[in-house]
Amino acid sequence: MTTTVEATARSRTAPQRPGFFKRLFAEYGQEIVVLAAIVMLFAIVTMVNPRFISANNLTTIFSGNAYIAVAAIGMAMVIVTGNIDVSVGALIGVLATISGSLAVAGYPIWFAWLAPVVVGMAVNAIIGILVAYARIPSIVVTLGALSILRGGLISVTGGTWITDLPPDYLIAQKQIFGLPVPLVFMVVLTLLAAFWMRYTAFGRSLYAIGGNAEAALATGIPIARRTVAVFVIHGAFAGLATILFATQLQVIQSTVPPNLELTVITAAVIGGVSILGGSGTVIGSTLATILFATIGSALIFVNVSAYWLRAVIGLLILATVLADMLRRRGRGA
Amino acid sequence: MKLKSLIRHETFLAVLLVVVLIVLSFQSDRFFTIDNLLNQGRLMTEIGLIAIAMTFVIATGGIDLSVGSILGLTAILTGVFWQNVGLPLPVAATAAIAAGTFAGFVNGVIITRFRVPPLIATLATLALYRGLAEGISQARSVRGYPEWFYVLGQKDVLGVPTQLWILLFAAVVASVILAYTTWGRTVYAVGSNEVASRFSGLSVEKTKLALYTASGFAAAVAAVIFVSRVSTTRSDMGTGIELDAITAVVLGGTSIFGGRGTIIGTIIGLCLIQALKNGLSLAGIKGDGTIMLIGAVLILAILASNLFERSGTRT
């Protein structure tokens, strides 16, 4: 509990030191709320069971869900532009099957890794064109794409699992510099995307498109082309997420992971990406993914009755959302 | 212009539905029979009720993703109130519907009082309500309802499935409200321009609160009908139904950005999806092929209607 008190004390003293902290809080408010929630959870659960912060459990929390975080990066970008994609879960299922089949069929490993990225970009290019040029709302296009991809996956594979994957292919089980590959993927991609969105003209234009499309058009931003580009980039992230997803185990289940799209969207929006577009960062979406993973693991560690697990997860998500809203309102007053 | 384009989409969709019905009846002689069509009506009632309420919500520019979870929660409560608490079944069902309606009201409060965007608010309650359903039920099913209860979900009244009457009634009432009352116009106004509506003195917050409550109510009624149709309760009931309902609503021409949409469009959209599911199955096409086709129809229908609309604007 001491940590909680300390955290409160810190946030109370914040206003007395304007400048850096105020700016930080103004700009990364939601990220800080999510981070605080993660830290609080870690503190509380570790007191109950110190094994919670063992290296193994940290690996499980951070790298077992890294593919969700990577997919949420692309989703956050799409949502920042005022669009949405409900087909990403089905896409990842399809891409995993393509990648695994290529690896088993004896194609070079790099090709099996590259294929999901390229195919993901191609599929999302079509979605992006339908959204940007045919002017169909993104939720309609991606609801359609969800059905097509899910149905297509089952009719093509008939649901056969992919086994006998070559050991070199299983990159998610390897380590770089003593760190698990998924963790490195997640951190590097999040930072790259965050810098790109903040410091490049292209990246910043995404916020302009989502914030006020007419103004963006007036300032000469090619909205349609940028929208397609964002979907293509999102496709690339879905492909990268697929590499982690497909290589985590020695078998690939060629079905669409249940409710993956909802998990990814939830991570993006709880992380602070405004669903109306125009604000939010990918750091927030990654932190939110980590928050969910931490909650899931923490509740098992503190022996929450398994029947009530999901209710408590829901309550914690709602609490995070409301805390953010109260914070914003406090700032407004 | 707006009204004109609106009519255009629904007319186009109605024509498409007729074409689909004709084609499918040639594929299988068991498709276009009174029995089969009425039976399809029975199967689409739950999604239909939810989609009707969702039409209003989406017309204001909002969305409600928690309907599937409210359905699950209400179903569980119906069983728990009846068997574990010992209330008479009608009282139990009414209490459960009240609870489901309250769940919708809570959505409304979070959205209007705390100003949480609807998508985020209902994503959070989607997890919460499903969790409550699971926790309260302790994964137990409640079965063995009295025979009269099945009238609602499995029997006919005047030769038509009982629940289809409810759907028809809801559709008529909702159409009248949306098309002919001040309140209905408020819904469109809020969806077209929320800020302007607020300045022109419309009660935006009250309208929204009422809509999300109504959405909860619709999901709750659907839950009781669902329980009666399948004669058991499970905490995972209604999983994923939100996407099916939204598909029907947007196929029916309601703009996801708010400001336009009609009940008749939603109903045609629903019928089209149900006809495809059923007709293609009778024509020997497997479930996975059917869902692919429905996805394609959704995109193409909106695409076609966009093209019509644009060519209409030019002339």
Next chain:
Amino acid sequence: MRNVVLSALLALSFSTSLSNAQSVWTGGDDLPTNPLACDATPATAAAKPYDGGQPTNAPDRKGKTIKVVDVPKLVGIGYFNATSKGIADAAKEMGSMDAKTDGPSKANIDDQITLIDNYITSGVDGILFAANDPVAIAPVLKKALGAGINVVGYDANSSPDARQWFVNQAEFNGIAKAMVDSMAAEIGDEGAFAIVTSTFTTPNQARWIAEMAAYQTKCHPKMKWLETVEAQEDNILSFNQSNTLINKYGDELKGIFGMTSVATPAAADAVTQAKKCGSVAVVGLATPNAMKPYVGAGCVKSVVLWNPVDLGYAAAYVLRAVADGTLAPGATSVKAGKLGDLSVINGSEILLGAPTVFNKDNIGNFDF
């Protein structure tokens, strides 16, 4: 926010105490259990009269080619691919059955009901099903019987009066005994273990867990059940949940039961990647193909499963026999092609046989 979190934590501790008060394992159902004897004494089942349903005005299908649809719980998982293959094999062998498999893409009661309803309208002669929920599926199956269609279940039963026969892969208490005995053999009679299941609402899994709890209490009373976690039908989630269990209990955890063909390989992978092979045993229900890497590497010693190809095969033969009228209420056995005579149990069920325990020596012989 703090208040919310605090009250949530209070609620947690409250519910924890509640769950501790229960003596049964989490995830089991509340139906009566019937644990087998601890040694190999076979159970003596009391003879039960036929309790299945009958189709009304079924046409004479004897010897005619019949159109059959197979509706599994869901399509797209290895297990139901195997049953579907068995049905196709049997249909080909008999030459008088036109069978196809069509199921929901998610294990969803409503989608399954709608599919069956459509096939009733389309006029099939026979329906084979594996129910997502025994009660929810009953109305539509009764409708099928009412339309004169022959209805036979396999893998997951419905209420008995909603179908004619059910091909039982192995009795719940038989599976429970095989699972618990295998675990006890690996981790000893005082070891602690945890369970990874799909969801608590899945009927077969809930039944097995309840029977396992009863059998463990009776025959291995000193084994310790730690907890049961849900992991849907999602292999990455199963993997993460297994890891969390390993991390939480450390050396106390000696074994993990995988209750589904999705959870078991994922649990084995978690144990492999945590380098706990040999110190954490994995016992579970799984298809051999998915388990070959782990069994081959010696990380998993035994996998319990009936042969799902045989299950589908037997179901198809039973349906043929029902349509021909050779399997009628009161029969004590039925001929099922290469499987020979299968016996009738529990009134209206046909028993496939004892579950197979796959190990390093024989797993290579199976391909499904």
